Amino acid sequence: MSTSLTELTVDATTVDIIIYRIFSFLQWVDNYGKGSKHISIDTHHNLPTEIINSYLNDYLLLERRTSEIAINQHLMALNAYYNYLTSIGLTNLKRLYIRPDLKPLARGNVKRRNVVKYLTPELRSLLYRNAGSIRDDLLLRTAGEMGLRAKENLGFLLNQ
Incomplete structure (x- = not known):
C-alpha cells in the first residue's frame, strides 16, 4: 500500500x-x-x-x-x-x-456551561432593604452597581 x-x-x-x-x-x-x-x-x-x-x-x-x-x-x-x-x-x-x-x-462528552445567573433588580432591592447592617447593604449595592453575578458576590472579603 x-x-x-x-x-x-x-x-x-x-x-x-x-x-x-x-x-x-x-x-x-x-x-x-x-x-x-x-x-x-x-x-x-x-x-x-x-x-x-x-x-x-x-x-x-x-x-x-x-x-x-x-x-x-x-x-x-x-x-x-x-x-x-x-x-x-x-x-x-x-x-x-x-x-x-x-x-x-x-x-x-460535552461539558455544558451553566447559565450565568444575575440577581433581578427586584431581588436586589429586596436584599438591600433587608440587609442586616450598613456594611452588608454597601456590599450588596456595590456588587449590584458593578453588575457582578451572584457567585462573584460571594468572593468579597472584608477586613473587620
Missing part, C-alpha cells in the same frame, strides 16, 4: 493546538511507559499503532471523557505529528482512528 503525504500550511492557532495535544500525548507516553523498557519518550516514534489508538480511544474517550472536539484535535495533531515523522524517515505511517462504537460517547 503506497500512501503519499501532502504538505499543508496551517495557521498559528492550529499549530498551538497541535503542540498542546502532542505535549499531552508525550506526557501520557512518559507515564504509561514507567517500568517498561520498550515504551518511553525515547521510543515514542516507533510505538505500535495499537498503543496510540489505545491512547485515543481507551484513555482519552473512556477514561478522561474527552469531548468530540477535543478528541478530533488530538487525532489531527497525532496524525500531523506521525505523518511528519514518517516524511523524515523516523517511523512508518500510522493508521490512527476513533473506534466507531465510541463516536457517540465522544458526542455525549
